[in-house]
Amino acid sequence: MIDPVALAQALIRCPSVTPKDAGALGVLAEALTPLGFACTPLPFTGDGGPATENLYATVGSGGKVFCFAGHTDVVPPGDSGLWKHDPFGGVIANGLLYGRGAVDMKSAVACFAAAAGRHLAKGPFKGTIALLITGDEEGDAINGTPKLLRWLQEKTITLDHCLIGEPSSTVTIGDGIKVGRRGSLNTRVVVEGIQGHAAYPAKALNPIHALAEFICRLTKTPLDAGTAAFEPSTLVFSSVDVGNPATNVIPAKATGNFNIRFNDAHSFDTLKDHLTAVAEAVEIETGATVTLHFNLSGVSFVTKPGPFTDVLDNAVAAVTGAKPEHSTTGGTSDGRFIKELCPVVELGLMNATMHQANECVPVADIEKLTDIYTAILGAYFAE
Ligand SMILES: [Zn+2]
Structure with missing residues (x-):
């Protein structure tokens, strides 16, 4: 024994x-x-x-x-x-x-x-x-x-x-x-604009503002209301990075990381489609380039x-x-x-x-x- x-x-x-x-x-x-x-x-x-x-x-x-x-x-x-x-x-x-x-x-x-x-x-x-x-x-x-x-x-x-x-x-x-x-998907978002002088914003394209718009669009609407076996899925930004020490410069690039814990209402593909659609909508509205890098931990x-x-x-x-x-x-x-x-x-x-x-x-x-x-x-x- x-x-x-x-x-x-x-x-x-x-x-x-x-x-x-x-x-x-x-x-x-x-x-x-x-x-x-x-x-x-x-x-x-x-x-x-x-x-x-x-x-x-x-x-x-x-x-x-x-x-x-x-x-x-x-x-x-x-x-x-x-x-x-x-x-x-x-x-x-x-x-x-x-x-x-x-x-x-x-x-x-x-x-x-x-x-x-x-x-x-x-x-x-x-x-x-x-x-x-x-x-x-x-x-x-x-x-x-x-x-x-x-x-x-x-x-x-x-x-x-x-x-x-x-x-x-x-x-x-x-x-x-x-x-x-739940499944877990990590995504890195890279937003590229046009660098410029903070006093002349019309001559630049601020990627921070475009990233803020991307974050707002993703976080203001819940991904779902939960399913029979699961709580609602969550989306959490863990980092937003610009790395710009100057106060009079609009930077060229802003990046962010976010994690989605998702239930059985979603698959990797449906999430990818959703995130890509939001990125494209932000591109059209702001003129910035929004690129997503996906890293799936598990479904x-x-x-x-x-x-x-x-x-x-x-x-x-x-x-x-x-x-x-x-x-x-x-x-x-x-x-x-x-x-x-x-x-x-x-x-x-x-x-x-x-x-x-x-x-x-x-x-x-x-x-x-x-x-x-x-x-x-x-x-x-x-x-
Ligand atoms: Zn263990």
């Missing part, structure tokens, strides 16, 4: 700041192997990304494949003076396990490994339990999940459902699952309510007494890649201290999440 708390401590003691593995995946494989898991280390390199360790582990055969996806890399601890305990010490104090990755998400990886052990101890079952663990989730993921998924496809390994152990709970463990994520996805989400809802309710809320808030996750292969949801610990100094999780929550994951496996393979 795996003790999830001890395994979480052992994982935290590996200082696996992205893209370093620092032995973390070896610790996990060492825990899984005695349970009967076949562990395949999958190091990937190249494509401009850092060398990354990854792991695919499976046990069982036939039937449906239930995949747990997660990561053992962590964000840097930041100023170590702000920590009450060594961020890589795995210290337990006053019922809390401290350390970088305690919440995001080494403990959830440990919970799932322990839950798999408990499920296997119940006797033979028809189906396959898989773990898909990457060492580059907190970075650009170039040699992480996308290449893991490509490897699965090359081996013609299919997944039926996937649960990502990202922190999804807010006030109490199991109070929320993420059934989807939106949602796993619709059905038998799979019912299994999760009921398993959570069996342990905590209440069904979880379904939400689609937050940033992007590796779900944006996995959704191409199978339905995916996220269910994990409370997210309050993730990425903070003194990241910590109640030890009792580690036990509870293990119970939840065990209940999920039981219900999933009983179907």
Whole structure:
């Protein structure tokens, strides 16, 4: 049997700041192997990304494949003076396990490994339990999940459902699952006019005024009113840059950056069309040249309510007494890649201290999440 708390401590003691593995995946494989898991280390390199360790582990055969996806890399601890305990010490104090990755998400990886052990101890079952663990989730993921998924496809390994152990709970463990994520599109706008003297604006073409018009047009009309599964999409300018130190000069160029978090009412193409139309309208009105540079981080996805989400809802309710809320808030996750292969949801610990100094999780929550994951496996393979 795996003790999830001890395994979480052992994982935290590996200082696996992205893209370093620092032995973390070896610790996990060492825990899984005695349970009967076949562990395949999958190091990937190249494509401009850092060398990354990854792991695919499976046990069982036939039937449906239930995949747990997660990561053992962590964000840097930041100023170590702000920590009450060594961020890589795995210290337990006053019922809390401290350390970088305690919440995001080494403990959830440990919970799932322990839950798999408990499920296997119940006797033979028809189906396959898989773990898909990457060492580059907190970075650009170039040699992480996308290449893991490509490897699965090359081996013609299919997944039926996937649960990502990202922190999804807010006030109490199991109070929320993420059934989807918004898409994210970053765009840089470059507006070019004609440089001139501030006293003779008629002889110049002010790109700042044209950029202001572009910003107003984009921000005064909402992108949508929300959909069944999503809040309204948002558009946020993060920067406007001119770099002009002179007070008597109209500059030649003004630039800006904005981010759109979009729901399932939009695709990359529909957003591109919308933004291009606004840019063209501003060009016609102002005479300036407006150029857009798009950088898509991920499109939106949602796993619709059905038998799979019912299994999760009921398993959570069996342990905590209440069904979880379904939400689609937050940033992007590796779900944006996995959704191409199978339905995916996220269910994990409370997210309050993730990425903070003194990241910590109640030890009792580690036990509870293990119970939840065990209940999920039981219900999933009983179907
Ligand atoms: Zn994470």
